[in-house]
Amino acid sequence: MQHHKILLLGANGQLGHELATALQALGEVKALTRTEADLSQPEALRQSLAHITHSFVPTVMVNAAAYTAVDKAESEPQVAHTVNAASVAVLGELAQTCGAMVLHYSTDYVFDGSGTQPWQETDTPHPLSVYGQSKWAGEQALAQACAKHVVLRTSWVVGTHGGNFLKTMLRLAAERDSLRVVADQVGVPTSTALLGQVTVEIVQALQSADARDPRWGVYHLAAGGETTWHAYAQYVMAGAQARGAVLKAMPETVLPITTAEYPLPAPRPLNSRLNTHKAQQTFGLELPQWQRGVDGILDALFSK
Numbered sequence: 001m002q003h004h005k006i007l008l009l010g011a012n013g014q015l016g017h018e019l020a021t022a023l024q025a026l027g028e029v030k031a032l033t034r035t036e037a038d039l040s041q042p043e044a045l046r047q048s049l050a051h052i053t054h055s056f057v058p059t060v061m062v063n064a065a066a067y068t069a070v071d072k073a074e075s076e077p078q079v080a081h082t083v084n085a086a087s088v089a090v091l092g093e094l095a096q097t098c099g100a101m102v103l104h105y106s107t108d109y110v111f112d113g114s115g116t117q118p119w120q121e122t123d124t125p126h127p128l129s130v131y132g133q134s135k136w137a138g139e140q141a142l143a144q145a146c147a148k149h150v151v152l153r154t155s156w157v158v159g160t161h162g163g164n165f166l167k168t169m170l171r172l173a174a175e176r177d178s179l180r181v182v183a184d185q186v187g188v189p190t191s192t193a194l195l196g197q198v199t200v201e202i203v204q205a206l207q208s209a210d211a212r213d214p215r216w217g218v219y220h221l222a223a224g225g226e227t228t229w230h231a232y233a234q235y236v237m238a239g240a241q242a243r244g245a246v247l248k249a250m251p252e253t254v255l256p257i258t259t260a261e262y263p264l265p266a267p268r269p270l271n272s273r274l275n276t277h278k279a280q281q282t283f284g285l286e287l288p289q290w291q292r293g294v295d296g297i298l299d300a301l302f303s304k
């Protein structure tokens, strides 16, 4: 197997933290956090990365950094676009110059959530929010800057490191007797462990591919099955209690509400289902049901 040199950005996020370990299966990993690579300053980023890539010379660049504060983005559109699009173009240009491939992540929020069919890569994005727009702009900027790129569009990312819905639900369930959770948005939680493993498999599959290989491009990548935030919260509560957690709220005291009953600055897509056939067929991936990923996180959180 080829020994890669991997430059990872966003190493302190949910996914970045997982990747810092998972990518070691491919070779040497140089993991950068916001301190070493700030995506809100594209020109400074270009200079610092040019300096790093001059001596490190990566074969793979992986971008797990992103402006992910979906509601805050509505009042900070410029920052969101700079981090999620302008700086992604810079990364792509540097990768193109040094011949590295780029792995990048995007979101179900590029779609408007209409209908009930799982979204395919051939469907036209129509983001409802500034965050979704900025991520869609980032996908296009990367494709334009760098031929050897893969964008994995995923959904409802959850891991042991950092903040996420699962941890928020556990915190609230420890404080309150009942919770109200949105039950009309359908999607699937995807664990950082699954994303890390798939990223490694895709790099291996494409390590000898040249710039004209038809496999470069966008893929939908999420765990199997589907659920709602409400059913997901109930599953988390039951799983935590089964592992000995003491909670005030019970699965049956998680009450379903509609999106309209819980207004937020950024609109969310109602249908976040992603059709993952393209990724499965192209790379021969096995994508387990979402419960497996969530179980793994609950095991890790309640192992002590």
Ligand code: NDP
Pocket (backbone or CB within 6 Å): 010, 011, 012, 013, 014, 015, 016, 033, 034, 037, 038, 039, 040, 041, 063, 064, 065, 066, 067, 068, 083, 105, 106, 107, 108, 135, 154, 155, 156, 157, 158, 162, 163
């Ligand atoms: P997190 O919010 O956990 O991590 C994002 C990371 O990006 C953080 O480490 C953060 O740094 C870093 N970051 C933010 N702004 C900057 C900046 N200006 N310069 C450098 N680094 C910055 O996100 P996830 O790990 O959950 O997301 C990974 C990817 O998956 C992203 O591309 C996201 O858009 C996508 N995605 C996420 C979903 C989710 O539910 N979370 C759903 C679908 C897709 P710091 O630690 O210093 O704050």
